[in-house]
Amino acid sequence: MDLTLLYRGPLASCDYDCPYCPFAKRRDSPALLRADRAALERFTGWAARQEGDRLRILFTPWGEGLVRSWYRRSMVELSRLPHVERVAIQTNLSCRTGWLDEADLDTLALWCTYHPGQTPYERFLGKCRELVSRGVRFSVGIVGLPEHLEQARRLREALPEQVYLWVNAAEGRTYADPEAAEWTALDPLFPYSRHPHPSAGLPCRTGESVLSVDGEGTVRRCHFVKAELGNLYDGSYRAALRPRACPLAACDCHIGYVHLETLPLYDVFAGGVLERIPAGRA
Numbered sequence: 001m002d003l004t005l006l007y008r009g010p011l012a013s014c015d016y017d018c019p020y021c022p023f024a025k026r027r028d029s030p031a032l033l034r035a036d037r038a039a040l041e042r043f044t045g046w047a048a049r050q051e052g053d054r055l056r057i058l059f060t061p062w063g064e065g066l067v068r069s070w071y072r073r074s075m076v077e078l079s080r081l082p083h084v085e086r087v088a089i090q091t092n093l094s095c096r097t098g099w100l101d102e103a104d105l106d107t108l109a110l111w112c113t114y115h116p117g118q119t120p121y122e123r124f125l126g127k128c129r130e131l132v133s134r135g136v137r138f139s140v141g142i143v144g145l146p147e148h149l150e151q152a153r154r155l156r157e158a159l160p161e162q163v164y165l166w167v168n169a170a171e172g173r174t175y176a177d178p179e180a181a182e183w184t185a186l187d188p189l190f191p192y193s194r195h196p197h198p199s200a201g202l203p204c205r206t207g208e209s210v211l212s213v214d215g216e217g218t219v220r221r222c223h224f225v226k227a228e229l230g231n232l233y234d235g236s237y238r239a240a241l242r243p244r245a246c247p248l249a250a251c252d253c254h255i256g257y258v259h260l261e262t263l264p265l266y267d268v269f270a271g272g273v274l275e276r277i278p279a280g281r282a
Contacts, residue, residue: 001054002056004055004058004205005047005055005057006210006212006213006222007043007058007213008212009036009061009214009215010035010036010215012032013064033068040071047081048081053083056084056274057078057088058086058111058255059087061090064091064094065091072095075103075108076102079104080104084107086275088108088110089110089111090111090113091111091112091113092114093110097131100134108137109138109272109275110137110138111274112127112131112140114141114151115142116148121154125158128163137272138275138277139163139275139276140166141165142166143170144168144175146179152165164276166189166193167183167186167187167190168193189278192257192265197252197260198250199246199251201245202261204246205259206222206259207222207229207240207243208243208244209241213232217233218231219231224253254276
């Protein structure tokens with residue numbers, strides 16, 4: 001069985017305080033961090049035993065995972081499993097990069113976000129250059145706010161051409177055509193992010209080959225639909241896998257709408273759906 005799993009454990013702490021994020025500078029208690037570590041180790045152990053399946057895994061923590069040793073370790077371990085086709089994580093890239101030398105870089109990938117005002121531009125660019133020199137597969141993105149535009153242009157100019165720079169539409173923001181054109185000049189795929197996608201009743205891969213998993217092993221079709229399909233660890237989710245139409249009116253998050261069958265994004269991102277890298281990019 002081929003499965004794409006979006007894992008999100010209890011972790012909700014972050015070392016940044018972005019004004020557009022509700023988890024900015026949040027601190028998790030030691031007990032919650034221990035619970036998050038145990039949950040991730042359980043998930044990693046489960047994945048290691050699924051030798052009869054083909055797995056693709058994306059970690060989507062509410063906070064920053066790679067500053068925690070257990071996320072780095074799990075990424076390395078999963079990357080070395082022959083039945084794991086891809087393991088990726090969303091990260092602000094504030095961690096060191098030396099741990100990547102232990103990973104299988106044919107499997108591991110990073111979805112990196114630059115947050116102006118949270119880290120010096122040169123520091124972030126330096127981390128990107130370290131990834132390039134190490135041969136790490138990664139994308140870089142930014143939230144499409146007016147105050148970020150010049151920094152985004154600067155970053156696009158400095159990054160190697162093969163590194164995809166994506167732009168996320170800011171939540172709740174309406175983009176007039178001239179402003180949208182400025183962002184599209186940096187990211188030709190920005191139009192997919194600009195507006196929420198009507199999804200009610202439309203076919204989506206979530207719930208069939210794409211699943212969301214939380215720290216307890218509860219399986220849902222995606223992060224945005226609360227209905228439970230079963231549990232990962234007792235195998236009860238497998239009987240629930242089938243083609244499903246979306247029950248929501250619209251989908252406005254890339255990790256959701258990329259799986260809509262009515263959009264061409266599996267072709268656009270062929271080979272890089274989880275790490276948000278279009279086909280033909282490194």
